Each structure stands twice: as C-alpha cells, then as structure tokens.
Amino acid sequence: MSSDIALELTNVHLTYPVRKSSPKSVKRLFSLFSRQKDEVTATLKDINLQIKKGDVVGVLGHNGAGKSTLLRLLSGIYQPDKGSVRVNGKISLLASLGTGFQRDLSGRDNIVLSGALHGIPIEKVRALVPSVILFSGLEDSIDKPLRTYSSGMRARLGFSIVAHLDPEILLFDEVFAVGDSSFRARSKQRIAEMVNGDSTVIIVTHNEQLIRDMCTRVICIDRGSVVLDTHNIEDAIKEYHQNSKDRDSKTK
Amino acid sequence: MDVYARPSFFRGPFISFQSIIKNRSLLSLMVRRDLKVTYGDYFLGYAWTLLEPIFFTMVFFLVFVILRGNPDKLLPLNIMLGILIFSAFSKTVSKGSSQLIRNASLIQQVSFPRELLIANVSGFQFVRLLLSLIIVPIYMIYMGISFSWTLLLLPISILGIILLAHGFSLMLCIIVVFVRDMNMVVDIGLRALFFLSGVFYSATYIPAEYLDYHLMNPVATYIEICRGAVLGDLSIVTPIVILRAIGITLLVFAVGSSMFNRYQNRAVIHL
Numbered sequence: 098m099s100s101d102i103a104l105e106l107t108n109v110h111l112t113y114p115v116r117k118s119s120p121k122s123v124k125r126l127f128s129l130f131s132r133q134k135d136e137v138t139a140t141l142k143d144i145n146l147q148i149k150k151g152d153v154v155g156v157l158g159h160n161g162a163g164k165s166t167l168l169r170l171l172s173g174i175y176q177p178d179k180g181s182v183r184v185n186g187k188i189s190l191l192a193s194l195g196t197g198f199q200r201d202l203s204g205r206d207n208i209v210l211s212g213a214l215h216g217i218p219i220e221k222v223r224a225l226v227p228s229v230i231l232f233s234g235l236e237d238s239i240d241k242p243l244r245t246y247s248s249g250m251r252a253r254l255g256f257s258i259v260a261h262l263d264p265e266i267l268l269f270d271e272v273f274a275v276g277d278s279s280f281r282a283r284s285k286q287r288i289a290e291m292v293n294g295d296s297t298v299i300i301v302t303h304n305e306q307l308i309r310d311m312c313t314r315v316i317c318i319d320r321g322s323v324v325l326d327t328h329n330i331e332d333a334i335k336e337y338h339q340n341s342k343d344r345d346s347k348t349k
Numbered sequence: 350m351d352v353y354a355r356p357s358f359f360r361g362p363f364i365s366f367q368s369i370i371k372n373r374s375l376l377s378l379m380v381r382r383d384l385k386v387t388y389g390d391y392f393l394g395y396a397w398t399l400l401e402p403i404f405f406t407m408v409f410f411l412v413f414v415i416l417r418g419n420p421d422k423l424l425p426l427n428i429m430l431g432i433l434i435f436s437a438f439s440k441t442v443s444k445g446s447s448q449l450i451r452n453a454s455l456i457q458q459v460s461f462p463r464e465l466l467i468a469n470v471s472g473f474q475f476v477r478l479l480l481s482l483i484i485v486p487i488y489m490i491y492m493g494i495s496f497s498w499t500l501l502l503l504p505i506s507i508l509g510i511i512l513l514a515h516g517f518s519l520m521l522c523i524i525v526v527f528v529r530d531m532n533m534v535v536d537i538g539l540r541a542l543f544f545l546s547g548v549f550y551s552a553t554y555i556p557a558e559y560l561d562y563h564l565m566n567p568v569a570t571y572i573e574i575c576r577g578a579v580l581g582d583l584s585i586v587t588p589i590v591i592l593r594a595i596g597i598t599l600l601v602f603a604v605g606s607s608m609f610n611r612y613q614n615r616a617v618i619h620l
Contacts, residue, residue: 114619173460176614192458201386210382214459219374 103297109180155312186265194255233257361607398480431548445518497581506575519605570594
C-alpha cells in the first residue's frame with residue numbers, strides 16, 4: 098500500500114447472521130461455527146475503496162445500507178469474510194459518547210477508563226484529565242459518581258474525552274455536538290479543528306449540511322454496495338435523495 | 350497494517366499471553382475499577398472478602414460438626430479452603446462465560462483486545478482469592494497448626510485454579526454467544542462440580558479405589574493441594590497428581606485461548 102493511502106479496502110465482503118437467536122435444531126447448532134449461505138445475509142458486498150491521508154469523506158445512505166458496518170469494519174471491530182482491509186495509521190471510531198462508562202465510578206475515573214479503552218496509554222490519559230475536565234465544564238461534579246449526572250452531563254463528559262483523542266484516522270458515526278448552546282458551539286469548533294487538521298476523517302451522517310461544510314468526497318452506499326464515489330458533493334446528495342425516493346416507492 | 354488477519358488455531362495461547370502482557374496497564378485499571386465498584390461503596394468494604402467464606406464455613410460447621418457430630422477438628426478449615434478455591438473457580442467461570450454478551454455494546458463501539466474482558470474477571474477473582482486467604486494464617490495460629498515448607502505449594506493451587514477457570518471462560522464465552530442455552534449448562538455444571546470436587550469433605554474420606562478418579566478432576570486436585578500446603582500433609586497430592594492437574598490446566602487454557610482467538614471475530618457479529 099502506498100504511503101499516502103490511509104485506508105484501503107479490496108473486494109471486501111461481509112455477511113451477517115439472519116437470526117441471532119440460539120439454534121432451534123441440532124443441524125443449525127453445528128452450522129454456527131461455519132458461515133453457511135442459508136444462515137446469512139450480505140451486509141457489505143464487494144467494496145473497493147482507497148482513501149488518501151488527509152481526506153475528509155462523507156458516507157451517505159439510508160438506514161440499514163451498511164454505513165455503520167463499514168466503519169466497524171474499518172476500525173477492526175468486524176472482520177471481512179472475504180477481501181482485505183488495510184489501515185495505515187492509528188484509528189479511532191467515535192460511535193457513541195461515554196464508551197465504557199461505569200455509573201458507580203467518578204467522572205474523573207471514567208475519563209481515565211474511557212480514554213484507555215480508546216487506546217490512549219494510561220499515563221497520557223492521566224495527563225489529559227485536567228484538560229478534559231476544563232473542556233467539559235464539569236469541574237464541580239467531576240469527583241461525584243457518574244450515576245448522579247444528568248444525561249446531558251454524561252454526554253458532555255463523553256464528548257470531552259472524544260475531543261482529546263488524537264488519532265491519524267477518525268471515524269465519526271453520527272456523533273456530533275451535544276449539550277447546551279455554549280457547549281455545542283465549543284464542540285462544533287473542536288470537530289472542525291479535528292476535521293481541518295492532518296487527520297483522515299470519515300463521517301457517517303444524515304446531515305447534508307454537515308457533508309457540504311466539511312467533506313471533500315462523498316461515498317453513497319445502498320444495500321451494502323458503493324453506488325457512487327465522487328468529489329462532487331451535490332451529485333452525491335442527489336443520488337442519496339434518488340435512492341431514498343426509489344426505496345419509498347417500493348415500500349408503498 | 351492489516352486490521353484483520355485470521356490467527357492460526359495453535360497460536361491462540363501465545364496471542365492471548367502477548368495481548369495480556371502488552372495491555373497489562375489497561376487490565377490492571379479494569380481490575381482496580383471492578384474492586385472499587387464491588388467493595389468501594391460498602392461500609393465493610395474489602396472485609397467482605399473474608400466475611401463471605403467465614404459465613405459459609407460456619408454454616409457447614411453447624412451442619413457437619415455440630416448437627417452430625419463429626420469429631421474432625423480440622424473440618425472447618427478444610428471446608429473453608431475448599432470454599433475459597435472452589436468459589437474462585439466458580440465465580441470466574443460463571444461471570445467470564447457471559448462477558449462477551451454482557452459487554453456487547455462496548456464491543457460494538459470500540460476496538461480493543463476482547464480477551465481483556467475475560468482476563469479482567471480472572472484477575473478480579475485472583476485478587477479476591479488472595480485477600481480471602483488472609484484468614485488462613487490467622488486460623489492456623491488459632492488452631493496451633495505449624496507453618497510448614499509445604500505452604501510453598503499454595504501458589505500452584507491459586508494460580509492453577511485461576512488459569513483453569515480462565516481457560517474454561519475463554520472457551521465458554523464464545524459458545525455462549527452462539528448457543529445461549531450454554532449459560533444454563535454452565536450454571537448446572539458448576540453446581541454439580543461443587544458436590545464432585547470435595548469442597549465440604551476432604552479427599553481422605555474417599556475410598557482408596559476411587560481416589561485416583563476423584564483427583565482426575567483438576568478442581569478437586571487444586572483444593573487438595575491447598576489443604577495439603579496449609580496442613581503440611583502431602584500424602585494425597587503426590588507429584589504425579591500435581592503435574593497431572595497442571596497439565597490439564599495448560600491444555601484447557603491452550604484450547605480455550607485458541608478457540609477464543611479463532612472465533613471471537615465471528616462471535617462479535619452474532620452479539
């Protein structure tokens with residue numbers, strides 16, 4: 098893989114089990130350890146992508162198209178059944194705020210735990226704690242157990258941890274500004290800094306304006322396949338609308 | 350760098366071991382978190398690690414010594430050691446086997462070495478067992494039992510039982526994802542094992558012709574090693590019996606870690 102390529106997917110295919118429940122027959126029990134065709138549905142089909150370092154790529158597609166699965170595959174949570182995924186650099190998936198939070202631990206302890214789970218060395222996380230607390234604006238309650246926090250406070254703490262991750266490749270899955278208006282403004286600014294920096298960024302969102310504001314390339318996904326890969330943002334948004342209309346007309 | 354590379358089945362134990370060494374800081378943080386969450390909020394805190402075995406020993410003492418009139422003065426100590434070793438095994442396997450399911454949402458959100466979730470449970474139970482064993486020297490002094498060189502065998506019993514439980518947990522947590530019924534099997538199996546492992550009776554009560562069969566169960570052997578180490582009597586746990594238990598433990602760990610590394614990525618899809 099060339100050194101200016103951050104991510105490369107070659108003929109990637111991923112299947113999901115049709116039923117996740119326990120097997121109801123002995124035959125199915127034995128088939129579980131090998132993926133048989135009648136047990137699975139294709140979630141990603143023959144995906145070929147190359148993403149250069151520093152690219153900011155938006156991923157558009159209706160619910161269930163395979164966008165989040167694609168990000169999980171890139172971050173190493175899922176493995177492909179066929180094909181290869183190559184990653185050149187430290188990668189972070191931001192799929193939710195408050196990853197690994199423990200309600201009985203203090204906000205301070207949760208910063209260390211969540212940061213460490215995101216792959217930051219523990220000493221580095223400890224050094225970042227004051228900055229995370231300052232960003233979150235939760236100085237008064239940071240030593241109280243997380244169970245005493247409101248959902249807004251938890252989201253603020255979660256976003257503040259995420260804002261201090263410094264990966265080379267950043268994958269956003271619908272995780273954007275949270276909290277009150279002043280915190281939202283700071284969050285948006287921090288996201289813009291992350292996107293405009295050296296990082297390679299992939300954003301999964303239904304927010305078209307965000308795609309227009311931040312992305313230089315858009316990939317449209319439909320039923321697990323890449324249907325359009327373009328630098329023309331407006332073309333991609335039109336394709337997304339067209340796909341949505343086609344789906345709606347089929348369901349009526 | 351390849352995000353995904355399917356490991357060879359036989360490299361499983363080495364991959365697990367390397368992963369734990371590489372991520373020991375995170376593992377230590379997770380174990381300390383669990384200790385804090387489990388005991389931090391209680392008035393008696395870590396004293397519960399001692400109170401629990403003392404309470405159950407008193408119950409067994411009441412049943413076997415007082416109600417049944419057993420004259421064996423060492424029975425309460427034997428029972429206590431049996432309970433400590435068995436509950437470390439039982440709690441590790443019972444919680445470890447459902448760790449992937451219990452942490453499904455975390456696993457789907459962040460990429461980190463998943464064996465840490467299992468090692469976290471084993472590490473927590475290891476620390477808990479060490480804390481619980483503080484009661485043993487106190488009890489030995491109270492009963493006038495002299496401290497013998499055989500106490501050096503105690504680490505074999507402690508590390509052996511935890512590694513055995515860890516190996517079973519690695520194996521079972523994968524199977525439980527595919528076949529949820531396995532949770533019930535684990536529960537029933539552990540209860541049966543409690544009665545089959547000599548927790549509330551010493552192996553000296555077992556007829557000689559059945560003793561070897563009894564000691565083929567590594568849990569029973571580790572309990573007897575612990576008792577022999579504390580009481581300075583190794584007549585039951587011969588070197589061959591000890592080596593056999595260690596061999597079974599290493600085999601279970603090797604199969605468990607190989608299975609885990611081979612099937613964990615497929616299991617994640619099923620969560």
